[in-house]
Amino acid sequence: MFKRFWRRLVKNRVAYLFILPTILGMLALHVTPIVQGIYMSFLELNQYTINQYLGAPFIGFKNYYDVLINPRSPIRLGLFEAARNTTIYTILVTFGTLFIGLIAALMVNREFRGKGLVRTLFLFPWVVPTYVTGILWGFMWQKEVGIINILLKDVFHLIPEKPFWLIGPNTLWAIIIPTVWRYWPFSMLLLLAGLQQIPEELYEAADIDGASPWRKFWMITWPLLKPVWAILILFGLIYNVYGFNIVIMMFGFGAGFPGEWGDILMTNIFRNAFMQWNFGMGAAISVLLMITMIIIVNIWFYFYRKAEEVRE
């Protein structure tokens, strides 16, 4: 038994040689930090004790208590708001990008002149760096000088007063719309590739049967695109829960607080950890977030597998 195992090890020594650098790097920057991070979440590691590193006082689940239960903790309220915003933000952005990407992919997946040019132009927002997206939309959302309010009020006269976009509940829209704008071309790209793999014969057969375009979409296109949109939903959930750049750069151009309706989890943790030097608390929130995320991803896998089995 052991001998066979040893022989397999020796036989695959090239493979081990190949993955060795990756393993070492990941040990240093993935495995160790995760272990340390989980440990740090049990420490009172704040601005006074930060020099003590891992020797800071061990306080058990105090950080978790403060984050989740303690009614007097200011962090708890901020975290609750951030979690609420992140949930709305993630769901709307994920499905918004999917929806717009699908419409765009269907529009582009026709025969017309200048097809290549239009596809390229559609990809433009995706190439803009996310921090520039934050800066740019932060400028466009400005109350007096921002182009959006100027267009809405002064040019098209759609609204009587210029609203605040970066203060109050509007903030949520102010962070969702730019994110959708930045990420939908990616959805379009993948959905278009998926569309092109659907065999033409299926549509021809449906035409012979006299199916309406609507029915053709729901019976052929949507089910056959499933691997693509399923992966897009997974990517969207992960990327948007961990979204940071667009939101942080939009408020005061990276210097401001996003407000109770604009703060998302990443900005919240970053502020707790690196602006108030409350590493223990930051680590605790990160651990909670990580656990939540693993649960969500597992739920996704469960549904994905179940759907696969049904089809087979």
Place this chain on the structure above:
Amino acid sequence: MPYYLKKRIIDIIISMFMIAFLAVNLFPIGWMMYCSVKENLDILIGKIPLSRAHNNIYEIFVEGDNLWAFTSDGGINKWDRKTLEEKDHTTAQTMTTHFLLDRNYIWVSSANKGLLRFEKNNLKNSKEYKLPLPDFDKAKVVGTTLVEGWGKIYFTIQYKGYEEILEFDPGSLKVARKFDLKNKLSPSQIRSLLPQGDILWVGLDKGLLKFDIKSGKVLTVYDLAKYLPIGVSRMRSVDSRIVISGNTGAFIFDPKTGSVAGTLFQGNVLGLRVFGDKVYIGTSRGFLTYDIKTGQTENYENLFRQVRADGTVIKNSEFTPAEVTAFALNQNQLYLGSSYGRVSALNLNLRRVNGTSSARMGHLVIAWINYLDMWRNVDFGLYLRNSFFICGMAMVFTMIFSTLAAYALSRFDFPGSRTFSMAILATQMVPGIMFLIPTYSNFVKITEMTSIPIKGTFYGMIFVYSVFFIPFSIWILRGFFAAIPLELEEAARIDGCSPIQVFWYVVLPLAVPGIIATGVYVFLTTWDELMFAWVLTSADTMTIPVGIRNFVGNYQNRFDLIMAAATVATVPVMILFFMLQKYIVKGLTAGAVKG
């Protein structure tokens, strides 16, 4: 309705919708680039179109039947003297302009284009002469000065600390001499020039300078700061004396005594001209004349429309803009040039207006200067270099190691391969800040213990980026290796290649498109990374996101500069992406669509 027609109509509707969607979608990028060349003031008042250069009349001359009107945006207008109708027009599109009229040519000086020469009879015919000027901040140039004397043209720019005069020879079309005017009032700014006899009078921002043109030496310096605190902006000669003016008034300066002999007017002087014995002084409410011989003042301000500060009209008149900046006299006819390009003809005897005319609108101002200004205010070149270096090196290391690991994963079924690929997937589910908090503490602690700096160094940053993007790259590259037929490798093995040789000579060449695609994607993602760079870089190793964050934090109201910085950060990645678009799209879709 026939089927094909219906289909065609639907097709057209979809196309129109698509174009509208495209326009909305590209609007933010266009707006960013547009605002980066707009003037900040226009952005702050919410004005959408680009502003135009001011077309205030700078100088007017009567010459035969022609009336020449020069505007401050570089516009040259040739009008009929009697009817004030336009005969010819051109624009030099210059800023901070000064004009000079000689027998055949019109000379135009500017800070941005040097010296230009236009032919009088054919204004379309122009030449540009580069002048040997030092490298200066073009945004801070107040103006240029150009005078003719002794058959030569004297040129200087109004720039704090620049104290040189260039002598340009119109015959040989070359700069003949260069004078240095360092004096006891230095550093000063040259505001105006006046040739008189053998002397070139130089108006400074603090006084007046007597300069001998033959020997090229500074003779005397007169401190006039108590009369004209911000400088002598205009000079005209009267007999042997000089009329000087500035924003506090107009005075007579006597070169013999070297002092101010009299005050003609107190207030802001916008135009100054001498015809015979009379000095014409343009003010912000009209103009007045002063007779040198008799000392009489004649006020013409009551001819003009007068407006209170709050906008209510005190007195109405045909003369609307009352800021008189230029004069020209032809017998009894006085031509007045004023702000906003207005020229009016006034009969001095009857005190009546004969006609008015307007110069054309100024050219659109495209403020490329924002980019220079932004570049000067931040060390953007450093950030750009840092970003290219860190992202490029990280990409190289990531691709080397992830190619090896992805190949191992896709071809060998070794003990631990399942765990390894699960671990790779799992890292993508952990928030980046979960790694960042301990990593930051570790880096600080390691430096404390071994005194090797890691935080804020290039190698630290490259190491961090390389390792963090390896799992993702492995995940994408695996699909590419899986697509390479196994038979090729088996054939190579039978021919006697070692596993490493197979990898190097057979697999790697086939995987190059995939490696390029993944590499570019990694580069773009690292270029976009803010959180790690924010915490782990120092002032010397700052990448663009961090640099821009600092910059825009300090210049919150300079939207023009912020947009210029955003454009500069976007354009390199855009170019890179669209050069390699084919690879990236193919690589990403191949990986994802296969699941």
